Amino acid sequence: MPKKKGSVVAFPLEREEIIKDYRLAYQSRQASLIGRREVLSGKAKFGIFGDGKELANIAIARAFRKGDWRSGYYRDQTWMFMLGVMSIQEFFAQLYAHADLNHESNMGGRSMTSHFASRYINPDGSWKNQTQMYNSAADISPTAGQMPRAVGLAYASVLYRGFQSNNQFSKNGDEVTFTSIGNASTAEGLFWESVNAIGVLKAPAVITIYDDGYGISVPNQFQMVKENIGSILKGFERDSNLPPEEAERGYNLYSVRAWDYPALVETYLSAAEIAREYHIPSLIHVTEVTQPQGHSTSGSHERYKSPERMQFEEEFDCVRKMREWMITNRVISDLELVAIEKADYKSVEGIRKLAWDAYLAPIMDERNEVMDMLDEIAGSSNHAADLEKIRERLANLPSVGRRDVHGAVHEALRVLRLEANPSKQILVQWKNEEDEINEERYGSHLYSGRGVAIKEVKPVYSAKSPTVMGFEVMNAVFDAMLARDLRVVAFGEDVGFLGDVNQGFKGMQEKYGALRVMDTGIREATILGQAIGLAMRGLRPICEIQYLDYVLYVLQGMSDDLANLHWRTAGGQAAPVIVRTRGHRLEGVWHAGSPMAGIINLARGMNVLVPRDMTRAAGFYNTLLKCDEPALVVEVLNGYRIKEKLPDNVSEFTVPLGVPEIIRKGSDITVVTYGACCRIAMDAAEKLSREGIDIEVVDVQSLLPFDIHGRIVESLKKTNRILFLDEDVPGGASAYMMQEVLEKQGGYFHLDSEPRTLTSKAHRPAYGSDGDYWSKPNSETVFDMVYEMMHEVDPNRFPSFK
Numbered sequence: 001m002p003k004k005k006g007s008v009v010a011f012p013l014e015r016e017e018i019i020k021d022y023r024l025a026y027q028s029r030q031a032s033l034i035g036r037r038e039v040l041s042g043k044a045k046f047g048i049f050g051d052g053k054e055l056a057n058i059a060i061a062r063a064f065r066k067g068d069w070r071s072g073y074y075r076d077q078t079w080m081f082m083l084g085v086m087s088i089q090e091f092f093a094q095l096y097a098h099a100d101l102n103h104e105s106n107m108g109g110r111s112m113t114s115h116f117a118s119r120y121i122n123p124d125g126s127w128k129n130q131t132q133m134y135n136s137a138a139d140i141s142p143t144a145g146q147m148p149r150a151v152g153l154a155y156a157s158v159l160y161r162g163f164q165s166n167n168q169f170s171k172n173g174d175e176v177t178f179t180s181i182g183n184a185s186t187a188e189g190l191f192w193e194s195v196n197a198i199g200v201l202k203a204p205a206v207i208t209i210y211d212d213g214y215g216i217s218v219p220n221q222f223q224m225v226k227e228n229i230g231s232i233l234k235g236f237e238r239d240s241n242l243p244p245e246e247a248e249r250g251y252n253l254y255s256v257r258a259w260d261y262p263a264l265v266e267t268y269l270s271a272a273e274i275a276r277e278y279h280i281p282s283l284i285h286v287t288e289v290t291q292p293q294g295h296s297t298s299g300s301h302e303r304y305k306s307p308e309r310m311q312f313e314e315e316f317d318c319v320r321k322m323r324e325w326m327i328t329n330r331v332i333s334d335l336e337l338v339a340i341e342k343a344d345y346k347s348v349e350g351i352r353k354l355a356w357d358a359y360l361a362p363i364m365d366e367r368n369e370v371m372d373m374l375d376e377i378a379g380s381s382n383h384a385a386d387l388e389k390i391r392e393r394l395a396n397l398p399s400v401g402r403r404d405v406h407g408a409v410h411e412a413l414r415v416l417r418l419e420a421n422p423s424k425q426i427l428v429q430w431k432n433e434e435d436e437i438n439e440e441r442y443g444s445h446l447y448s449g450r451g452v453a454i455k456e457v458k459p460v461y462s463a464k465s466p467t468v469m470g471f472e473v474m475n476a477v478f479d480a481m482l483a484r485d486l487r488v489v490a491f492g493e494d495v496g497f498l499g500d501v502n503q504g505f506k507g508m509q510e511k512y513g514a515l516r517v518m519d520t521g522i523r524e525a526t527i528l529g530q531a532i533g534l535a536m537r538g539l540r541p542i543c544e545i546q547y548l549d550y551v552l553y554v555l556q557g558m559s560d561d562l563a564n565l566h567w568r569t570a571g572g573q574a575a576p577v578i579v580r581t582r583g584h585r586l587e588g589v590w591h592a593g594s595p596m597a598g599i600i601n602l603a604r605g606m607n608v609l610v611p612r613d614m615t616r617a618a619g620f621y622n623t624l625l626k627c628d629e630p631a632l633v634v635e636v637l638n639g640y641r642i643k644e645k646l647p648d649n650v651s652e653f654t655v656p657l658g659v660p661e662i663i664r665k666g667s668d669i670t671v672v673t674y675g676a677c678c679r680i681a682m683d684a685a686e687k688l689s690r691e692g693i694d695i696e697v698v699d700v701q702s703l704l705p706f707d708i709h710g711r712i713v714e715s716l717k718k719t720n721r722i723l724f725l726d727e728d729v730p731g732g733a734s735a736y737m738m739q740e741v742l743e744k745q746g747g748y749f750h751l752d753s754e755p756r757t758l759t760s761k762a763h764r765p766a767y768g769s770d771g772d773y774w775s776k777p778n779s780e781t782v783f784d785m786v787y788e789m790m791h792e793v794d795p796n797r798f799p800s801f802k
Contacts, residue, residue, distance in 0.1 A: 012265040013062075015331050021062075021261075022326060022337075023344055025054035025319050028078040030348040031088050032293060035095055035113070039297040042399055043356065044095045047297040048114055050077040052258065052290040053210055055318040058082060059264035060178055060208065063272035067171060070136040071150040071533070072180035074114035075210060083134040085118050088348060092355035099441050101570055103358055107138065108570035110442070115139035119572035120536075125448060125628065127538065129168040131175075137536060138569045142560050144181060144188035148526045149561060151194050152533020152541070153177040154203035158279060159489065159539065162515045169538035173204075176275045177533075180208045184215020186229050190525055195283070197526040199236055199249055204275040206268070206282045210258070212289040217304035230255050230285035244278040252282045258289040259321035290317050360400075366434070367405050371395060373430065374412060377423040386415045402438065406431065445571040446564075446605050451627040452708055456656040459615060459647035470614035471640040473650070474504035477618035478542075480651030481625060482512050485540060488625070491518040492527055492544025492580075500544060502582065502640045524553035528579065532562055535575035540625060548583025548634055549593045555602055562630050563605035576628045578621065579606075582635040584676040584727055587772045591637070592765040597732030599632065600703050607631035607657055608704040612678040615644050616701065619655030626654070636676045658705030660712055666696035669786055670715040672737055673725040674700045677777060681725060684782035692797070693790050703733065706740045713745040720752035721789055727776050730759045753792060758785050 011018060032049035039047040050057060057078035064083060070076070080086040086094075090104050091114075099109035106117045117138035120128045137149055154177035161173025185191060186209060198205050209229055213220050220227040230253065238250025252274060256267045264286075271282035290313040294301030302310065314320075326332050374391045378384040394400070394408045409431050416424050468476075481488050490505060496519035499506035509517040520527055524545055531543035545551050551558075558579070566574045586592045600608050607629055611617040617635050624631050647653055663678060664685055673681050681697045688695055696715050700707060716722050722741065724734040734757040741747040742755060758777050765775040784802070791798045 011329070011331070012262045018261075018326065018331050019340075021058045022319075022322055023340060024082055025058060025078060025322060026341055027088065027344050027348050028054050028057075028081055029292075029319050030345050031077070031091055031352075034348060034352050035092070036293050036297055038092075038095060038352070044113070045097070046112060047095065048074050048112070048295070049293060050075040050114065051292045052212065052318060054078045055261050055264055055322055056208065056210065056258055056286050056289075059261075059268040060180075060206075062265055063176075063206070063268040064134065064178060065176075065276075066134060067131040067175045068135065069153045069175060069177045069537070070116070070134075070179075071146045071153055071177060072116070072136070073139060073146050073182065073185075074112070074141065075182070076116060076180055077114055080116045080136065085134055085136050086116055089351045089355045092352050093359060096356060096359040098355070098359040101572075103355070105572075107568055108572075110568050110570060111139065112141060115141070117569050117573055119569065121572055121574055123571070125450065127168065130537065131168060131171050137533070138565055138573050140560050142556065143185040144190035144194075145557065145560055146179065147181065147188075147190045147194035148529020148557055149532040149536070150177055150179040150205055150207075150529070151197045151201070151203065151526045152530040152535070153537060154198055154205040154281070154533070155201050155530060156534050156537035156539060157204050158201060159515055159534070160537075161279070163486070167538070173279070174276055175204070176272050177203070177205045178208070178272075179205055180210065182215070183209055183211035183213070183220065183229055184218065184223050187215075187223050193523050193526045194529065195233075195236060195251075197521070197523055197530065198281050199251060200521065202247075202249055202279050203281060204279045206271050206275055206284065208284045208286060210289050211285060211287050212291050213309075214291075214295075214301075214305075216295045216299070217301075230287070233283055233285070236283065238280070244274055244280055247278055247280045252280055254282060254284045256284065256286055258286050259316050259318040261318075261322045261325060288316055292317060363400060363402055363405065366402065367394060367400055369430070370405055370409055370427075373423075373427050374408075377412070377416070377421060377427065380423060381416065381421050382419060383415045387412055390415070406434070444567075445569075446567045447705075448566060448571070448574065448628055451607055451623075451629040451631075451657045452705060454623050454626050454654060454656065456659070457622075457649070457652055457654045459619065459653040460649045461645055462648055465645050465648055467643050468646050469640065470642050470644055471503045471506070473614040473618050473644055473646055474502075474635075474640075475506055475508075476646060476650045477621055478505055478508060479511070481621065482508060482516060484651065485625060487538065487540040488542065489516050489518070489534065489539055490542040490544070491520050491530065493520060493522055493546050495519060495544050501546065504640075524550055525557055528554040528557045528562070528577070531577040531579070532557070532565075532575045535577045535630075536573065540576065540578070542578045542580055542621075545579060545581040547591050547637075548581050548595070549590055551579075551581055551599065551632070552595060554579075555598065558599075558606065558632070559602040563603045565605070566629075567605055574628050575630060576624075577630045578624050579630070579632045580635070581632065582637045584634075584636055585638045585772065585776070587765070587769055588767050589764045592772065592776075594727035594729075594733075594760065596703065596726065596728045597736060600733060600736060603632065604704065605630070606704060607702065609633045609657070609702050610674040611655070611701060612636060612663075612675055612699050613639055613642070613644055615647065616655055618647075618650060619653050620657075622652065623654040623657060634675065638676065655701065658702050658708035660698050660700045660702075660707050662696060662711070662715065663699050664695070664697040666694040666719065668693050668719055669695045669721040669723060669789060670698060670712065670719045671695050671723045671725055671782070671786070672698045672700060672712055672741065674703065675727070677725050677727060680777060680779050681782060683779040684786065687779060687783050688786055691787070693786060695786060700737065703736070706737070707745070710745050712741050713747045713750065716741065716747045716750045720750055721793075722747065722751070722755050723782075723785060723789070724755070724757045725759075725777055725782060727760050729762050730757070732759060734759050753789055756785060756789060758782060
């Protein structure tokens with residue numbers, strides 16, 4: 001209710017602003033209702049909308065300033081409408097999957113409806129001034145997946161304030177990150193890990209929990225202890241008796257009803273102000289939320305909500321309650337509202353039609369073009385009747401899509417496959433050209449292309465180049481990176497004070513400070529999320545996942561968020577995160593796995609780099625700092641105590657992405673491998689050479705991208721035999737490499753023998769040296785397989801000895 005000063009009612013805003021807010025809420029509600037109708041009528045595939053959250057969204061937008069960030073989910077449409085990140089016309093364009101940035105600038109039609117993203121990257125790859133924008137990280141649907149990146153988005157303000165930065169990414173850390181989540185998703189571990197991390201970091205985040213009492217059909221009694229997330233979160237609350245400037249770690253907690261417009265505005269303005277000035281995070285529990293249309297267009301909430309609950313949802317609908325509040329407090333009359341609502345409904349319906357017509361027009365043009373071509377071909381074809389049927393079916397489709405048009409073309413070409421009709425080539429050419437356009441329309445921007453463009457700078461050695469331990473090579477390259485680029489920050493478990501468990505960052509925290517090189521808790525998912533958010537805000541994070549096996553904790557975030565960020569925004573967003581880890585050959589079940597097949601298939605959109613030694617790893621780090629693409633670098637775990645020469649140009653030399661290196665020339669068999677297996681292959685090569693077998697060893701160095709110049713097939717042309725060697729499970733990364741070389745590079749045509757793979761066993765590596773020996777490839781098993789291949793070629797020269 002409005003506050004009273006004597007007999008005068010004090011409203012949270014001027015009357016004109018209140019009416020403006022109501023009109024937006026009403027328009028947004030109509031967009032939701034019309035959107036559901038469009039799905040049920042077949043014009044769109046799926047709908048999930050922000051109805052019931054309109055007033056909370058408006059209150060958040062009232063507190064949101066340029067430079068601030070959102071990491072939310074698919075109930076935030078009113079918020080985005082108010083800030084102009086998405087217009088109502090773009091909302092419908094996204095619903096229809098209009099794959100054109102001129103009509104749907106957030107995701108280019110690539111993401112589902114109600115997924116929002118501000119475009120902070122220009123077409124030329126330069127970054128916009130984020131302090132002059134309303135910033136929204138590109139949404140993902142996996143529940144609570146928006147939380148980890150919020151850690152980094154908010155923590156960037158802490159770092160920028162610590163650096164006293166005023167640049168295109170921050171004004172002295174005054175930015176607040178607003179995060180939204182539904183009540184049921186707070187049961188996810190990602191929520192708790194993120195809330196804890198933000199609290200520990202004292203990062204300025206305002207976290208909203210929309211609580212409608214359900215998770216789709218499952219009520220809160222099955223979701224959470226006490227059936228009230230606000231009560232559970234009490235343990236995170238800071239001491240409210242302390243003034244903000246003396247704040248301990250913890251949150252300000254708020255509870256506010258979803259239909260109480262004045263309280264919502266006041267709550268968010270207060271929470272944002274405190275977060276902005278003092279970097280005290282807030283948790284706002286928005287209660288009594290209704291969901292007028294249920295969870296999504298996939299079901300009906302009448303099936304699981306009681307009549308009493310349905311009655312409550314009708315009476316406490318936030319738009320209805322705001323309307324009642326305005327009339328009661330004489331902000332506006334009912335008669336005036338009726339006229340406004342009628343005009344606004346008509347406006348939204350008109351906008352929808354504009355969006356639909358804009359979506360359909362180019363498709364109809366393509367359909368008409370194909371129909372004209374079919375007419376022309378039929379005029380001189382023996383299959384005129386069949387072509388006419390195809391044309392008529394296409395013409396009579398009530399709702400046509402590009403796939404329908406191309407399906408008709410494909411059918412026509414099947415009909416004409418045996419006919420030498422000169423007009424047929426026009427249709428073939430049209431199909432090929434349109435396929436190319438659509439490959440770009442739906443598939444572009446998985447990578448920026450700037451990573452592979454970075455030229456190789458070879459390491460330089462002299463008589464003065466010292467021989468050092470592998471970890472000292474890493475120490476030298478990280479020291480140089482931190483010194484020359486103030487955007488570089490490094491963090492992870494044991495990275496700060498200790499300098500990481502293998503000493504790659506030894507002494508770096510003392511030298512560059514705890515804001516540049518820092519420790520984190522054991523929280524892999526939010527270590528990655530912290531990196532994603534920091535990278536979105538212009539920093540260059542190196543986040544460490546202590547062991548390769550632990551990457552499984554972050555694989556969901558890598559796959560669903562980081563790897564496809566650039567693709568799903570059609571180049572509008574990027575997060576150049578460097579994920580550093582180490583693996584292979586530690587002789588233990590939990591520290592010697594090699595889940596490379598899972599990584600390379602789930603993390604397409606990232607560079608996956610597998611250097612064989614620390615010098616190669618250092619070169620990759622230098623390369624990655626020059627480009628804008630995310631990457632995972634897997635260092636060889638047993639290489640830190642092996643001695644290497646330190647290049648004189650340790651801060652400048654680079655290893656190119658997607659370029660293998662032939663580390664031993666040979667003529668009999670090409671052995672393709674990477675990482676720790678390179679040393680094993682080289683050891684086996686020496687044994688084989690004594691038996692008259694000369695193998696060529698190729699270190700692929702980079703799994704994603706893979707051999708972009710076809711160097712491996714050039715080796716195969718010489719040897720005509722190939723073995724793929726690695727530590728992954730059977731059918732894993734070895735099968736991937738085989739497909740790349742034999743199928744994509746055409747290596748199949750150069751084989752004189754069956755291609756072979758040698759991998760680890762299907763189980764995890766057993767503990768100890770003997771367990772490792774019988775679990776993973778070793779020089780003897782490499783010898784045996786190569787020798788067997790040569791025995792098949794010349795059994796007299798290479799008789800079986802087993």
